[in-house]
Amino acid sequence: MSFAAEIKKLTYKFPQCDEPSLWNINLELGWNTRTLIVGSNGAGKSTLLKLLSGKNLCLTGHIRVNGLDPFSPHSMHQNEADDCQITTYLGTEWCHMTIINRDIGVQELLDSVGFQHHRARGEILIDILDVDVRWRMHRLSDGQKRRVQLTMGLLKPWRLLLLDEVTVDLDVVARSRLLTFLHQETCERRCSILYATHIFDGLAEWPDTVIHLCKGRIVRQLSYANDVKFDPAAPVQSVSLSPPSSDNSVTLGYAKSLHPLAVAWLTNDEFKTCGPGSN
Numbered sequence: 001m002s003f004a005a006e007i008k009k010l011t012y013k014f015p016q017c018d019e020p021s022l023w024n025i026n027l028e029l030g031w032n033t034r035t036l037i038v039g040s041n042g043a044g045k046s047t048l049l050k051l052l053s054g055k056n057l058c059l060t061g062h063i064r065v066n067g068l069d070p071f072s073p074h075s076m077h078q079n080e081a082d083d084c085q086i087t088t089y090l091g092t093e094w095c096h097m098t099i100i101n102r103d104i105g106v107q108e109l110l111d112s113v114g115f116q117h118h119r120a121r122g123e124i125l126i127d128i129l130d131v132d133v134r135w136r137m138h139r140l141s142d143g144q145k146r147r148v149q150l151t152m153g154l155l156k157p158w159r160l161l162l163l164d165e166v167t168v169d170l171d172v173v174a175r176s177r178l179l180t181f182l183h184q185e186t187c188e189r190r191c192s193i194l195y196a197t198h199i200f201d202g203l204a205e206w207p208d209t210v211i212h213l214c215k216g217r218i219v220r221q222l223s224y225a226n227d228v229k230f231d232p233a234a235p236v237q238s239v240s241l242s243p244p245s246s247d248n249s250v251t252l253g254y255a256k257s258l259h260p261l262a263v264a265w266l267t268n269d270e271f272k273t274c275g276p277g278s279n
């Protein structure tokens, strides 16, 4: 199977809307790839991810994930023979589910989604996301709930992971470890990731493709290796965009970022004991 996901001539309109939210989308995601999708609020990122996950039915165009129609009950949400889910969609809605805010233990929640079956993978995720299985859900911060969500959601291996801005309330260390884990996953087994986010700190070098979605249309698609160039001599924050008709490249100045400082501080925090006299 040549593509993790393939979309042809997809135009999608919500029934209650006059205008389509996606227009003539054509996209091929190869295996072992990480694609970042960038766009303003309302650009159509979540709509695209949900169509790929089979949450919404698409009547025009062609969508295949792992070679199968994501909306077909025979193809999606069933484990393949090798115990791998075809798609996993992780969005922010999860934190509003009532069970998440109940007095329920994290271990109990993890067991309910097959932790014992995927124990080795689960332990890695617990470690990366610094989850304590003794936590009670109703006493957790939003970021801690998000870590539990990610541990649950990533427990079963997947072929295509659709991440819809789920790292927004993770601290920088958890986010950075998670991105490293996901990068490794795409290198070590047959899977791919499509990640929609508004937060780009710490993402340089992570994607191999960057897509710009604007008002429901893909207006630019860059290969990170071939098209994105950094020029140390260029002014900070400068961006030079070549016209799409030429070589498709962009050249960026080195941006000032406090991200490395935040990562260093928070990594150091893990070894600190808090109390009088500590700094």
Ligand SMILES: Nc1ncnc2c1ncn2[C@@H]1O[C@H](COP(=O)(O)OP(=O)(O)OP(=O)(O)O)[C@@H](O)[C@H]1O
Pocket (backbone or CB within 6 Å): 014, 016, 017, 021, 039, 040, 041, 042, 043, 044, 045, 046, 047, 048
């Ligand atoms: N359930 C829905 N019913 C009707 N219209 C919707 C629905 N969900 C999204 N839309 C519309 O589709 C368009 C694309 O929305 P979408 O949620 O995909 O944007 P997005 O790029 O994910 O935005 P954000 O960055 O704010 O999450 C918007 O114009 C939005 O109003």
